Each structure stands twice: as structure tokens, then as C-alpha cells.
Amino acid sequence: MATTDRQATTLALAHALSAAERGLAVLPLSRTKLPALRSPHQTAAAPAGPPCHGACGRFGHGVHDASADPDRVRALFAAAPWATGYGIACGLPPYHLIGVDLDTKSGTDAPAALRELALRHLFTIPETVVVRTPSGGRHLWLTGPPGTVVPNSAGRLAPGIDIRGAGGYLVGPGSRTDHGVYTAVPGTAELPPAPCPPSLLHLLLPPPRPHRPAPPATGGHGRGLIRFVLAAHEGQRNTRLFWAACRAYENGIGPALADPLTEAARHTGLPESEARATIASAARMTGHPPPPGSPP
Incomplete structure (x- = not known):
């Protein structure tokens, strides 16, 4: 060496x-x-494993x-x-570090983009550790609240702004790379990482998943009827679907099982319109109103 x-x-x-x-x-x-x-x-020679x-x-x-x-x-x-x-490493106690990587390569002006975000979302970047990269970019060190997982992202906030969160890491000041040395901006090296402004933290977190209502609970009997339909061969698809739909309405789960039975019948090759007509017939046969939208 x-x-x-x-x-x-x-x-x-x-x-x-x-x-x-x-x-x-x-x-x-x-x-x-x-x-x-x-x-x-x-x-x-290493065996495959988790x-x-x-x-x-x-x-x-x-x-x-x-x-x-x-x-x-x-x-x-x-x-x-x-x-x-x-x-x-980011995301670990005691700081739960969040790195804001402001790139200046490829014609991007990440610092200006961050200022625009701050104006639009009403937050200010506090005094904190700032590390200068060999390419002229900046790494801002912020801290997140315990229990909040900030994911890594590249350019999601704005072009040139990358985020280092849980599972990511920042190159530390004093590191030497092929492109030069990372250095702390004077006056910031001894600062503690500052808390991430709440408005910025909100931008860093993934959007909440849309709520999807849980499928109706039909119990084991409902699953058994669906499996019965799925096992149908050509020539018995309508017969099996009609029998399963009758049993579903007799057991009080017909309305909840109408769509799952239709989907199961489609998997066996039965057209959806024919499947819904069969289920509507089963409903009438057992003295129940047919599902909404069923063929007359």
C-alpha cells in the first residue's frame, strides 16, 4: 500500500x-x-440462503x-x-440521522430547490452540521424523532435532492475518495445535528397507503364454496357455480360471496355475464333478491 x-x-x-x-x-x-x-x-461456494x-x-x-x-x-x-x-449510518439512535444530499452536478441547483420547498411549505433549515462534497455539493445532517422511519430516496423531493435515511449512510467528513476529500463547512463541525423541521419531515415520509376495506368475512364455508367452483371442469362450471351460490344464500353469505364466486367462475373460463346470471338465478331460487346489477 x-x-x-x-x-x-x-x-x-x-x-x-x-x-x-x-x-x-x-x-x-x-x-x-x-x-x-x-x-x-x-x-x-456460499450456499443460497436468507x-x-x-x-x-x-x-x-x-x-x-x-x-x-x-x-x-x-x-x-x-x-x-x-x-x-x-x-x-443514518436512522440509528441516539440521533436517528437524516441526511439531505444537495447535488450540484448535471446542471441541477439543489440548494435553490430546497429553498423553494422551504418557502412553499413554510419551514427553515436550522443551523446544523454541513459537509462539503468534492463535487461542490452539500450534506445537511438532521435528526428525526424516534420510531419514525425515513426512507432513502433520490430526486423525489426535487431534482438533485437525495435523502439518506434508514438503511443508508453519509460519507463522513475527512474521508478521501477518488474525487477528493469530504470536509465539514467551517463553524458547523461541532454543532449537534438539528431536529428536522416537521413540515420537511412530512415531505420525507412516504404517503399513507389508501384505505382498502377488508373483504367480507365469510368464514371457512365461504372459502370452501369458492374452492368448489374453482375445481370445476368444462361442462360442469355452471352446475357447480349454481350449487355453490344456492348454498351461499341458504347460509346467509350470498350477497358477500357474489363477487368472489363470480371471480372464481371467471377463472374456470365462464364469462362474467353468464356467471352473474347463474348467481342471480340461485338467489331467486332460494328466495333472495339477486345481487345489484344482475341480469334480469
Whole structure:
């Protein structure tokens, strides 16, 4: 290893240990900004299995290796003597770090886009740690509330604004990469990461999933009738559907089972209009009104 690389590794370890003293979980990075240690499971001889996040006890699980324990940090760097930088895991206690990556490459003006978002959504970016990237971009360090999972995203807020959240990491100041050195903006290095403004936090969280009403509870008997229809062969599809629909109406679950029975009949090749007509006939036969929209 060249002398400059040994010096870069020594400096990276020193910066990483300093960050760990502040409670930040760190891991060694290579000059490409990727985790320096490769997965021990990605070999031709390794058997396929469920994803391992470090439960095996070995190094090489990316951000899952990150730690604030100084002995473990030294062990990680000892296992990766080629490391020239370090990453800081986001989303972990005590800070639950959120990284706002403002890119200036490809003609984007991410800082201006963030200012526009702040004006539109009525928030201000507080004084916090700011790290300058070799390309001239900025990383803003913010903290999130415990129990709130902020996902990683790229360009979702605006072009050039990437978010590092749970499962992601930020390149720490003092790291040396192929493109240069990451440095803390003067006057911010000793600041604690500031709380993320609530309005901005709301933008970072995924939108709530639309509520979908649960399907009607028809019990085991209803599922059995649907399976009975699904097992029908050509020549018995209408007969099975009519028998199942009669049993459903006799047991008081006909209205709830009308659509599932129709769908099951469609899977056997019966046209939907024919299936609905058969179910309507079963309803009338058992003295019940046919489902809404059934053929007369």
C-alpha cells in the first residue's frame, strides 16, 4: 500500500473514532464511497440462503456493520486496511440521522430547490452540521424523532435532492475518495445535528397507503364454496357455480360471496355475464333478491 493510502486510512480511522465518540455508528469505506468490506456470502461456494444482516458474526454486511463502539470500529478498519474513508449510518439512535444530499452536478441547483420547498411549505433549515462534497455539493445532517422511519430516496423531493435515511449512510467528513476529500463547512463541525423541521419531515415520509376495506368475512364455508367452483371442469362450471351460490344464500353469505364466486367462475373460463346470471338465478331460487346489477 502506498504511503499516501496508509496515511488516508489512518486519518479515516481517526475521524471515524471521533464520530463514534459522539454516538454516531460508523463503517469503513473505500475510495469509491462503497463499504470497504465485501459480503462474506457473495462467493461461488456460499450456499443460497436468507439475507444476513450480520447475524453470522462476520464483517461485510454494509451499513449493518456500523458501530459506535471504538473497539469494533478499530476491528473493522483492521479488516479493511485499504479503507480511506468512513460512512455514518443514518436512522440509528441516539440521533436517528437524516441526511439531505444537495447535488450540484448535471446542471441541477439543489440548494435553490430546497429553498423553494422551504418557502412553499413554510419551514427553515436550522443551523446544523454541513459537509462539503468534492463535487461542490452539500450534506445537511438532521435528526428525526424516534420510531419514525425515513426512507432513502433520490430526486423525489426535487431534482438533485437525495435523502439518506434508514438503511443508508453519509460519507463522513475527512474521508478521501477518488474525487477528493469530504470536509465539514467551517463553524458547523461541532454543532449537534438539528431536529428536522416537521413540515420537511412530512415531505420525507412516504404517503399513507389508501384505505382498502377488508373483504367480507365469510368464514371457512365461504372459502370452501369458492374452492368448489374453482375445481370445476368444462361442462360442469355452471352446475357447480349454481350449487355453490344456492348454498351461499341458504347460509346467509350470498350477497358477500357474489363477487368472489363470480371471480372464481371467471377463472374456470365462464364469462362474467353468464356467471352473474347463474348467481342471480340461485338467489331467486332460494328466495333472495339477486345481487345489484344482475341480469334480469
